[in-house]
Amino acid sequence: MVLTLRRSARRSLALQIDHRGPRVSVPYGLAQSEVERFVRSHTRWLLDKLDERSERPLPEPMSLRDGAEFPLLGEGVRLRIGPASPRQVRWRLGTDGREELWLPASAVLDRTLVKALRARALAWFGGRVEEFCFRLNQEVPAVRLTSANTRWGSCSRSSGIRLHWRLIHLPPALSDYVVAHEVAHLEEMNHSPRFWAVVESLYPDWRAARQALRKAAETLPLIGGEPDPTPQED
Structure with a gap:
């Protein structure tokens, strides 16, 4: 070893x-x-x-080819590789009504894909943090993304909430548990019974989501040289 x-x-x-x-x-x-x-x-x-x-197979890197699919908020999205021009990344609906992400063929595909996913993740999770903070009557903290492969998220009174960008692959019902978990730390910076009571007030079915999240982590796509996506709770 x-x-x-x-x-x-x-x-x-x-x-x-x-x-x-x-x-x-x-x-x-x-x-x-x-x-x-x-x-x-x-x-x-x-x-x-x-x-x-x-005892379990190692994840294979995602094949970055035209027509490949990847999960976004639990739904399949089609990757499209366009001509060298225009150079911008585009999200749009395909002719069959499914969402597509268009990347220019001249781009470094893995980096450009990750950048596009991170942008979607930041916008989505910023809104979810705001929603859960509203329920607790808490001031909305700064929301940032992390790519650390040890934790799904973290919360600090000084730096705000950080959420793993790969959560954007998962259905909202699962990623919302992580958001609720971190927002609950704004009231209880620990894992005491009081903390879990706050989590339950935000996300009553947190126990089931916690178990499902551990299994879902093994199904996330591996993009380029990114670490194996198997973070844990904070």
């Missing part, structure tokens, strides 16, 4: 596993002995996760 070491400006240590294999992310300047101690303390978790992954 090869464990990749990644150093960054982060404050904490994290073990992650995706289609590229296991890796440990650590802060700049952390002693190698501390990294090794952290990995040894999580050996059982790491081996269990590797065993789980060996």
Whole structure:
């Protein structure tokens, strides 16, 4: 087993596993002995996760070809690759009434597709956060996207709410649970019974959604070199 070491400006240590294999992310300047101690303390978790992954097929990257399909808010959308001009990305309805995303053939397709999906995600989830905040009579915080493959979302009183952009693939009934979860943190910055009571007031069927979300994560498309989309709750 090869464990990749990644150093960054982060404050904490994290073990992650995706289609590229296991890796440990650590802060700049952390002693190698501390990294090794952290990995040894999580050996059982790491081996269990590797065993789980060996029992299910690895996701195949999405084929970026004209006519390929991908999920958007739980509905199938057709990818269309157009001529080099015009250069802009276009969302439109096809002749059969289904939504299509047109990308110029001259574009770097995986990057352009992700950029288009992130733009849709930010607009959609901004509206959903506003809706749930209205129900709690909470001020609407800043809403940003994340691509971290460890959590679906996070909430901070200083920086606002972050939601994983890949949630845009899922039906609103599932992604709404994540939004409700993070908005509930505006009232309870913990996972106490009070917090879950707030979640239930926003999303009564949260238990079923929580289970369905874990299964749905394994079905999300893998675009280009993006990490295997299997985040967890915050």
